[in-house]
Amino acid sequence: MEQGRTGETAVIFIAERTAEDDAGYAAAAAAMDALAAAQPGYRGIDSVRGGDQVGITVSYWADEASAVAWRKHPEHAAIREAGRERWYRWYRLHVAQVGRSYGWERP
Amino acid sequence: MEQGRTGETAVIFIAERTAEDDAGYAAAAAAMDALAAAQPGYRGIDSVRGGDQVGITVSYWADEASAVAWRKHPEHAAIREAGRERWYRWYRLHVAQVGRSYGWERP
Numbered sequence: 001m002e003q004g005r006t007g008e009t010a011v012i013f014i015a016e017r018t019a020e021d022d023a024g025y026a027a028a029a030a031a032m033d034a035l036a037a038a039q040p041g042y043r044g045i046d047s048v049r050g051g052d053q054v055g056i057t058v059s060y061w062a063d064e065a066s067a068v069a070w071r072k073h074p075e076h077a078a079i080r081e082a083g084r085e086r087w088y089r090w091y092r093l094h095v096a097q098v099g100r101s102y103g104w105e106r107p
Numbered sequence: 108m109e110q111g112r113t114g115e116t117a118v119i120f121i122a123e124r125t126a127e128d129d130a131g132y133a134a135a136a137a138a139m140d141a142l143a144a145a146q147p148g149y150r151g152i153d154s155v156r157g158g159d160q161v162g163i164t165v166s167y168w169a170d171e172a173s174a175v176a177w178r179k180h181p182e183h184a185a186i187r188e189a190g191r192e193r194w195y196r197w198y199r200l201h202v203a204q205v206g207r208s209y210g211w212e213r214p
């Protein structure tokens with residue numbers, strides 16, 4: 001049993017991609033993953049995209065303040081603008097405090 | 108801007124499927140989605156599985172109590188056992204309280 005995420009801030013990002021600019025999107029996504037991982041308070045990420053172009057990314061942060069600081073990071077803000085202009089049809093974002101955390105792995 | 112999920116309880120479930128029993132898994136997943144949607148306090152679900160068999164499902168509940176009641180539902184508990192025996196290599200589960208919620212849609 002993993003208690004690892006209890007007390008962390010989870011940023012749940014659900015989005016549908018457009019069919020536009022796959023290469024630009026992939027490059028930006030990789031750059032943002034690397035930049036996020038270098039921020040104070042970064043604790044990890046889970047990210048999945050399905051065949052229907054809908055993806056869910058959950059990033060985990062030590063606390064609300066580090067999640068907010070990442071949201072305000074100038075490069076992140078610039079990429080967000082590009083996301084709205086080219087890459088996403090819609091997105092939803094939920095910022096949540098993890099109260100309980102479990103894990104299981106096949107023995 | 109959607110404020111819809113503020114105050115809700117988000118149950119973040121991240122799992123890798125085995126290669127076993129696709130039909131049984133699909134039937135059980137559909138049955139569980141329908142049963143969850145019928146529970147008191149159910150507010151919605153976002154679910155994505157990628158080509159690598161890793162999936163993220165986030166279910167939303169009115170409050171912690173309704174999320175806990177769903178976890179304890181006898182049919183849900185039975186299916187969870189089957190999941191550990193046949194369908195999943197591993198999973199992680201985080202229960203989190205949504206403090207802020209945004210949405211954007213292409214105009």
